[in-house]
Each structure stands twice: as structure tokens, then as C-alpha cells.
Amino acid sequence: MQTENGPVGRKRASFIERARREQVVEAATETVARFGYAHTSLARIAEQAGISKSVISYHFEGKDELMVLVAERFIEAATERLTAGVGAQTTASGQVSAWISSQVEYYAAHRTGFLAMSDIIVNHRSPDGSSPFGGPLEEEVEELAGILRRGQREGAFREFDPRSTANIILRSTDGLISSWVMDESVDLTSGLASLLDFVHHAIRGDDR
Amino acid sequence: MQTENGPVGRKRASFIERARREQVVEAATETVARFGYAHTSLARIAEQAGISKSVISYHFEGKDELMVLVAERFIEAATERLTAGVGAQTTASGQVSAWISSQVEYYAAHRTGFLAMSDIIVNHRSPDGSSPFGGPLEEEVEELAGILRRGQREGAFREFDPRSTANIILRSTDGLISSWVMDESVDLTSGLASLLDFVHHAIRGDDR
Amino acid sequence: MQTENGPVGRKRASFIERARREQVVEAATETVARFGYAHTSLARIAEQAGISKSVISYHFEGKDELMVLVAERFIEAATERLTAGVGAQTTASGQVSAWISSQVEYYAAHRTGFLAMSDIIVNHRSPDGSSPFGGPLEEEVEELAGILRRGQREGAFREFDPRSTANIILRSTDGLISSWVMDESVDLTSGLASLLDFVHHAIRGDDR
Amino acid sequence: MQTENGPVGRKRASFIERARREQVVEAATETVARFGYAHTSLARIAEQAGISKSVISYHFEGKDELMVLVAERFIEAATERLTAGVGAQTTASGQVSAWISSQVEYYAAHRTGFLAMSDIIVNHRSPDGSSPFGGPLEEEVEELAGILRRGQREGAFREFDPRSTANIILRSTDGLISSWVMDESVDLTSGLASLLDFVHHAIRGDDR
DNA sequence: AATGAATGAGTTTTCATTCAT
DNA sequence: TATGAATGAAAACTCATTCAT
Numbered sequence: 001m002q003t004e005n006g007p008v009g010r011k012r013a014s015f016i017e018r019a020r021r022e023q024v025v026e027a028a029t030e031t032v033a034r035f036g037y038a039h040t041s042l043a044r045i046a047e048q049a050g051i052s053k054s055v056i057s058y059h060f061e062g063k064d065e066l067m068v069l070v071a072e073r074f075i076e077a078a079t080e081r082l083t084a085g086v087g088a089q090t091t092a093s094g095q096v097s098a099w100i101s102s103q104v105e106y107y108a109a110h111r112t113g114f115l116a117m118s119d120i121i122v123n124h125r126s127p128d129g130s131s132p133f134g135g136p137l138e139e140e141v142e143e144l145a146g147i148l149r150r151g152q153r154e155g156a157f158r159e160f161d162p163r164s165t166a167n168i169i170l171r172s173t174d175g176l177i178s179s180w181v182m183d184e185s186v187d188l189t190s191g192l193a194s195l196l197d198f199v200h201h202a203i204r205g206d207d208r
Numbered sequence: 209m210q211t212e213n214g215p216v217g218r219k220r221a222s223f224i225e226r227a228r229r230e231q232v233v234e235a236a237t238e239t240v241a242r243f244g245y246a247h248t249s250l251a252r253i254a255e256q257a258g259i260s261k262s263v264i265s266y267h268f269e270g271k272d273e274l275m276v277l278v279a280e281r282f283i284e285a286a287t288e289r290l291t292a293g294v295g296a297q298t299t300a301s302g303q304v305s306a307w308i309s310s311q312v313e314y315y316a317a318h319r320t321g322f323l324a325m326s327d328i329i330v331n332h333r334s335p336d337g338s339s340p341f342g343g344p345l346e347e348e349v350e351e352l353a354g355i356l357r358r359g360q361r362e363g364a365f366r367e368f369d370p371r372s373t374a375n376i377i378l379r380s381t382d383g384l385i386s387s388w389v390m391d392e393s394v395d396l397t398s399g400l401a402s403l404l405d406f407v408h409h410a411i412r413g414d415d416r
Numbered sequence: 417m418q419t420e421n422g423p424v425g426r427k428r429a430s431f432i433e434r435a436r437r438e439q440v441v442e443a444a445t446e447t448v449a450r451f452g453y454a455h456t457s458l459a460r461i462a463e464q465a466g467i468s469k470s471v472i473s474y475h476f477e478g479k480d481e482l483m484v485l486v487a488e489r490f491i492e493a494a495t496e497r498l499t500a501g502v503g504a505q506t507t508a509s510g511q512v513s514a515w516i517s518s519q520v521e522y523y524a525a526h527r528t529g530f531l532a533m534s535d536i537i538v539n540h541r542s543p544d545g546s547s548p549f550g551g552p553l554e555e556e557v558e559e560l561a562g563i564l565r566r567g568q569r570e571g572a573f574r575e576f577d578p579r580s581t582a583n584i585i586l587r588s589t590d591g592l593i594s595s596w597v598m599d600e601s602v603d604l605t606s607g608l609a610s611l612l613d614f615v616h617h618a619i620r621g622d623d624r
Numbered sequence: 625m626q627t628e629n630g631p632v633g634r635k636r637a638s639f640i641e642r643a644r645r646e647q648v649v650e651a652a653t654e655t656v657a658r659f660g661y662a663h664t665s666l667a668r669i670a671e672q673a674g675i676s677k678s679v680i681s682y683h684f685e686g687k688d689e690l691m692v693l694v695a696e697r698f699i700e701a702a703t704e705r706l707t708a709g710v711g712a713q714t715t716a717s718g719q720v721s722a723w724i725s726s727q728v729e730y731y732a733a734h735r736t737g738f739l740a741m742s743d744i745i746v747n748h749r750s751p752d753g754s755s756p757f758g759g760p761l762e763e764e765v766e767e768l769a770g771i772l773r774r775g776q777r778e779g780a781f782r783e784f785d786p787r788s789t790a791n792i793i794l795r796s797t798d799g800l801i802s803s804w805v806m807d808e809s810v811d812l813t814s815g816l817a818s819l820l821d822f823v824h825h826a827i828r829g830d831d832r
Numbered sequence: 833a834a835t836g837a838a839t840g841a842g843t844t845t846t847c848a849t850t851c852a853t
Numbered sequence: 854t855a856t857g858a859a860t861g862a863a864a865a866c867t868c869a870t871t872c873a874t
Contacts, residue, residue: 016837038246038331041864052839057866059837122330123246134391158409164402167387168380175379183342186375194372201366202410224854249847260856265849267854432858454662454747457843468860473845475858538746539662550807574825580818583803584796591795599758602791610788617782618826640833665868676835681870683833 021059023049028070033115037123071120074113081106092151097196100173104192107177115181141166157203169199229267231257236278241323245331275328282325289314300359305404308381312400315385349374365411377407437475439465444486449531453539483536490533497522508567513612516589520608523593531597557582573619585615645683647673652694657739661747691744698741705730716775721820724797728816731801765790781827793823
């Protein structure tokens with residue numbers, strides 16, 4: 001259905017092209033963060049970016065591509081940061097701490113992006129009705145579960161179901177950010193400390 | 209804005225009036241759960257209820273009021289159940305368990321309502337762009353924090369920041385339900401066991 | 417995808433409903449006749465009818481349904497007239513004359529409808545890309561071919577390929593109307609006489 | 625409306641200019657034939673030609689000019705061929721056969737062009753809503769009528785109204801092609817034979 | 833001579849809301 | 854009380870055209 005209108009699909013993008021896409025992604029992020037996925041229209045994004053609606057259609061295949069892009073960009077960047085943080089640690093315990101801290105710190109530093117991403121993940125559906133963000137989350141759980149298993153083998157962590165527990169840890173981390181994101185008066189620093197403390201007490205080996 | 213005909217705003221509602229509102233709230237809940245907030249229209253709700261669209265406008269101020277009501281009803285019912293469950297326990301530790309279990313069990317038994325509520329909380333905005341569901345959650349945190357404080361005073365729980373920790377517990381409980389709600393293959397029973405185990409290890413006094 | 421908006425799909429239509437649909441079909445017919453299929457928009461139809469665009473969406477499933485309806489209505493009425501005219505004749509020769517005359521007379525009396533119908537038949541595509549009007553035409557050819565065959569058996573007509581010839585007769589009848597429809601200065605009465613004369617000379621048995 | 629830069633309106637076109645126009649006309653023909661007038665956009669034409677949209681605007685006054693040109697080109701070429709074919713015959717009867725055959729053969733050999741031309745003739749309107757293709761057809765009728773008149777004077781053809789009959793012959797020829805063009809399973813060779821047979825029986829002098 | 837970029841008008845469709853009955 | 858009908862605003866998207874380079 002896509003005719004050769006614009007740059008969509010071309011191999012190499014010009015400088016202007018990349019700059020515009022960046023600008024639009026940025027504006028979309030802010031719009032979703034501010035008004036929520038359901039109230040985000042191309043018109044609002046265009047207004048936020050100070051451009052006309054059709055510029056968006058010119059540079060992107062459609063609203064869907066744009067929304068997915070906003071979420072993916074953020075997830076990629078966060079994952080990169082996470083991998084770096086976790087990789088710098090050697091012990092299972094250190095890696096769990098690094099995981100949580102990296103996540104919280106990155107999200108805290110990119111509040112708008114986090115808001116937009118969560119909203120999109122919850123709401124966005126592919127045309128067939130399925131959510132395109134199920135897979136990545138599942139992988140995350142599995143990876144953290146791997147770290148937990150290693151900690152159990154090494155005796156650093158007590159016995160528990162690694163997958164359930166990984167899920168709980170990830171969810172509570174997300175939850176902490178969410179509570180701060182919705183209400184900035186929440187003290188994130190002390191919240192992070194509490195969370196680390198909480199998690200480590202929950203999983204550490206009994207034979208301290 | 210409102211004509212003098214409708215029942216909206218009248219002090220005392222008739223029986224029929226209340227029954228209709230109930231029916232519409234029910235239909236709205238199912239519609240949001242099934243199609244998501246963004247794809248819920250008054251037409252779909254009316255279809256679900258087997259009534260005409262204008263009935264909704266007649267009985268409710270507008271779509272916004274209805275959406276807020278759907279979420280509030282669910283929260284109220286869950287809270288009631290929670291209060292009962294927690295009240296049946298005497299020890300702080302028992303109350304924490306009861307809190308988590310009641311929540312999980314109630315949500316699990318009312319998947320549709322939970323789905324609708326979460327979707328509405330995440331997406332619904334007042335005309336000015338702000339989310340109207342900050343307050344209630346805050347109260348919940350404070351109440352659970354109170355239980356934790358008592359547990360600390362009584363020596364059942366170790367030292368930690370009660371508010372942060374209450375927040376974490378609530379968020380991880382919500383997170384567990386969410387993961388089940390989005391993917392019913394998740395084993396909620398073992399998930400609940402893991403969560404209880406996790407939380408109690410996290411907060412119990414060190415001197416067992 | 418159709419939610420319970422309006423009366424679309426309901427079993428029994430109200431009087432107003434039927435009147436409005438009639439009015440819209442009428443306006444659509446005139447718009448297509450005047451501006452052509454490609455330049456017919458719902459906005460133009462609405463303007464022609466003196467109603468707002470959304471009235472059309474309320475009473476019809478979409479532009480497609482409306483266009484198909486315009487064509488079908490006309491074809492049905494013309495076919496009815498044709499059947500009556502042809503049925504009143506007993507000889508094959510008389511039936512051929514009746515066929516051509518009925519067609520020409522009906523089309524001549526409903527110029528706008530004819531224009532709209534032809535335009536729609538040529539241009540309209542089902543969502544899958546196919547034309548929904550291939551079948552009916554094919555049937556017409558087959559039916560006229562049947563009459564021709566009978567005439568041949570009875571010795572009224574000479575030998576020729578019935579299907580090809582039926583096709584030619586139908587096409588030239590359509591062609592005659594088209595030439596009048598595009599330029600009203602064409603004398604349709606003498607054109608019809610010529611056509612009847614032409615066709616009968618072309619197909620009559622050699623042994624007169 | 626036109627800036628002083630472009631070549632549009634210049635008296636003498638360069639070689640490149642002519643080549644480009646030719647290329648675009650070619651691409652436009654294929655696009656209209658493939659997708660239909662209503663779904664032909666400059667973007668699609670440009671894609672088909674492997675050039676950018678703005679090239680078209682640069683070389684042509686607008687979409688309208690281009691569409692008209694596509695139809696005119698085809699009509700001119702067909703007319704040239706027709707004139708040659710008819711001119712090679714001396715008898716009126718031979719010229720009628722030649723007319724029909726040339727037309728059918730040319731159209732059959734240039735299906736794409738024929739499709740595009742018919743689509744454009746039917747659909748294209750001047751801004752005021754009128755169709756700009758009435759004239760040329762009128763001339764054709766007159767010319768064929770001339771041949772028929774000569775045949776009548778020479779006794780080869782019987783008495784009939786020459787203009788009406790010319791119109792009928794032209795319309796049935798077009799109709800035959802149309803039926804083949806829309807459904808290639810139609811046997812054009814036998815269709816042509818039938819048509820020639822049909823026409824000659826219709827117009828020949830009674831005194832054979 | 834060519835084009836990437838931009839735009840505004842226009843496309844169909846959806847929808848919350850109003851209103852006469 | 855209820856609703857069929859109507860509507861205007863807004864949605865996503867398309868497209869012919871313009872323009873600076």
C-alpha cells in the first residue's frame with residue numbers, strides 16, 4: 001500500500017531525514033508521557049514538534065511504526081546500560097544489585113522516556129491484536145533467573161523458585177520507578193536503597 | 209451543560225436508575241477488559257449491555273465519569289475484601305500475608321475487573337492531562353506502612369523504611385497479578401507462594 | 417469492526433431510516449453521474465443531499481456499500497423492466513427487439529442512474545481487487561444467447577456464434593445509450609430504430 | 625501559476641525534455657491500466673518510472689495534463705493505424721472491414737494503452753465537471769458515416785441512417801474489445817470474425 | 833534538470849454528545 | 854425513561870503541488 005512518497009524504506013537516510021525522525025520521536029515521547037497513549041494523536045505530536053501533521057506521515061510509515069520506535073529506542077538504551085552495569089559485577093549478589101540500580105538510575109534519568117515506554121507497552125497492539133512487547137520481557141525474566149540460579153548454586157542465595165522470584169524482582173523494580181514517576185515527591189534515592197535492602201534480605205542464603 | 213431532564217446530579221436515585229447504572233458499569237468493565245481503554249467506545253459498551261448509546265449519556269455525565277466509576281468500584285470492592293482479610297489477622301506478619309493473599313485472590317477471582325481497572329488507571333486523564341488516581345494508592349501505602357511499623361515495634365520485623373517497603377510490597381503484588389493477567393499460563397498459585405516467601409524473608413526480624 | 421452505531425445491520429428499518437437511505441442513494445447517484453466515480457467523495461454526496469457527512473456513515477456501512485447499492489438498484493430495476501418486456505414477446509425475433517427496446521427505453525428514462533451505474537461498474541473494486549459486477553453481465557450474455565439459439569433452431573435466425581453475437585448486441589445497445597448519454601443532441605429515437613434494423617438484418621435467416 | 629523556470633509552456637523542447645515526457649507518459653499509461661484511474665497517483669507513476677514525483681510536476685502542468693495526454697497519444701496512434709488500414713482498401717465494404725479489424729487488432733496489440741485510455745475517457749473531468757473527450761469520437765463517427773454513404777451510393781450497402789449506423793458499428797467494436805480486455809479468456813479472434821460477419825450481414829445490399 | 837522535503841487540502845471513518853419524540 | 858437520528862469534531866492517512874537547493 002506504501003507508494004514511493006517519501007524516504008520511508010529507503011536504505012540510506014540523509015542528515016535532515018535523520019534529524020527530523022529524531023525530532024519526531026522525541027516529540028512523540030513527550031506527548032505520550034504527558035497525555036497517555038490513548039490520548040496521543042498525530043496532531044498532538046505534530047503540535048508538540050512544531051511541525052505539520054503530514055511531516056510525520058512523510059517520515060514514518062504510520063502511527064504504529066512511530067509508537068513502536070519510541071518504546072524500542074528506550075528499551076534498547078536501557079538494556080545497554082543494564083548490560084554494562086551487570087557485566088561489571090562478578091558475584092551473583094553484585095549482579096542483582098547492579099541490575100536493580102542500573103534500571104532505577106537509568107529510568108530516573110529519563111523519566112519522560114520511561115513513562116512513554118510503559119504506556120506504549122501496555123497499550124500498543126499489533127494489527128493482529130497481539131502485543132509486540134511480550135517477548136522481550138520474557139527474556140529479561142529468564143536472564144535474571146539465570147543469575148539467581150547461579151547464586152543458589154554458589155550458596156549466596158537461599159532456595160526459592162528462580163523464575164517467580166526474578167519476576168517479582170523485576171516487577172517491584174518497575175513498580176518503584178512507577179511510583180516515583182507518577183509522583184515526583186517520592187524519594188527515589190531512599191526508595192532504591194530500601195529496594196536493594198529488601199531484595200537482598202529476601203534472597204540471601206540463610207546461613208549468614 | 210446538563211439539561212434539567214436527566215437524573216444526573218439528582219440527589220436521590222430511583223431503583224431503576226441504580227440498576228441501569230450498575231448494568232452500564234458492568235458492561236463498561238467488560239468492554240475495557242476485552243478491547244482496552246483506547247478501543248472502548250460508548251457504542252461498544254452499549255452493544256455489550258444490549259442498550260442504546262444514549263442511555264449511557266442519559267445516566268452518566270459522560271464517558272469520563274463512567275470510566276472513573278469502573279475503576280473506583282473495583283478498587284472499593286477490593287479494598288473492602290482486603291480490610292476484611294487483614295482484620296481477621298492479629299499479628300503484623302499475619303496481616304502482611306493476609307494483605308498480599310487477599311489482593312492476589314481477589315484480583316485472580318475478578319480478572320476482568322482488574323484488567324479494566326489497571327487499563328483505566330494507566331490511561332485515564334482529566335482534561336488537563338493529570339491522572340486522577342494518585343490519591344487512593346497513596347492511602348494504601350500509608351496503611352500498609354502502619355502495619356509494618358507495628359511489626360517493627362513488636363520485633364517481628366527488622367528495621368527498614370516502612371513507607372518505601374510498603375510501596376515495594378504493594379507494587380510487587382500488583383506486578384505478580386499483572387504478569388498472570390497478561391499471560392494466563394503463569395502459575396498464580398506458586399507465584400503467590402513465592403511472593404509470600406519472598407516478602408517474609410525480606411522483612412522478618414533478624415533474630416529468629 | 418462495526419459497532420452498534422446506527423441502524424446498519426438491523427433487521428427492520430424505520431420509515432425515516434428508509435427515507436434517508438433513499439435520499440442518500442439518490443444524491444450519490446447524481447453525484448457519480450455528474451462528477452464521475454473517481455471524483456465522488458462522501459463530502460460531495462452529503463453536500464448534494466444537503467446533509468452532513470456523518471449521516472451517510474450512520475445509515476450505510478461505508479462508501480463501498482453505498483456505491484454498490486447505487487449500481488444494484490439501477491440494475492435490478494432495469495432487469496425487471498427487461499424481463500417484463502421480453503416476457504411479453506413469444507417469438508425469438510420479438511424477444512430480441514423487446515430486449516433492446518426495453519433496455520434503451522429504460523436507460524433513456526433514467527439517464528442519471530445509467531451514468532452512475534456504468535461509472536460504478538467500470539471503476540468499483542471489492543477490497544480484494546476484483547470487480548463485483550462481472551457475474552451479472554455474464555448472465556445477461558448467456559440469457560440473450562439462449563434466445564438467439566432458440567431463434568436459430570426455429571429457423572428465424574441464420575447461423576452464427578450465439579454467445580459472441582449476444583455479446584455484440586448487448587455491447588452495441590449499451591454503446592448507443594452511452595453516445596446519447598454523453599451528448600444529448602444524439603437522437604435516441606432514430607438511434608433505436610437504426611439499432612433494431614441493424615441487428616435484425618444482421619441475424620435474420622437468409623431464406624426470407 | 626507557473627514559475628518561469630520549468631519547461632512547461634516553452635515552445636521548443638530539448639531532446640532530454642521530450643525523452644522524459646515520453647517516459648512519464650509511458651509510466652502513467654501502465655499505472656492507470658494496472659490500478660485504475662481512481663487509484664493512480666503521481667507517486668505511483670513516479671515509482672513506475674523510477675523517478676521522483678517532482679519530475680512529473682516539472683515536466684507537466686499537472687496531473688490533468690498528463691492524463692489527457694495519455695489518452696490522446698493512444699487515440700492518435702490508433703487513428704494513424706486505422707487511417708492506414710482503411711486507406712489500403714478501395715471498396716466501401718473493404719474499408720468497413722478494415723476499420724473494424726484495424727481497431728480490434730491495434731487495441732489487442734496494445735491492451736495496456738487501451739485500458740488506460742478507456743479508463744481516462746470515462747473518468748477524467750475538466751474542473752467544471754465536463755468530459756473533454758466528446759469531440760474526437762464525433763469526428764470518428766462522421767468519417768465512418770462517410771464510408772457507409774459511399775457504399776450506399778455504390779449499391780454495396782442497403783438503405784439505413786449512416787450516422788446512427790456508424791455509431792453502432794464503432795460502439796460494438798469498442799464493446800468487443802472491452803469484453804476481451806476485462807476477461808482475457810474471451811476469444812478475440814473468433815469474436816472479431818463474429819463481429820465482421822454480424823456487421824456485414826447488417827449493412828449489405830439486399831440484392832445479393 | 834532534478835529532487836528531497838514540506839505542506840495544506842482532502843480522503844474515509846469513528847465517536848461522544850445532543851435532542852426531539 | 855428511553856432512543857433513533859443527527860452532527861461536528863477529530864482521527865489516521867493520501868496526495869498534488871510548491872520550493873529551496
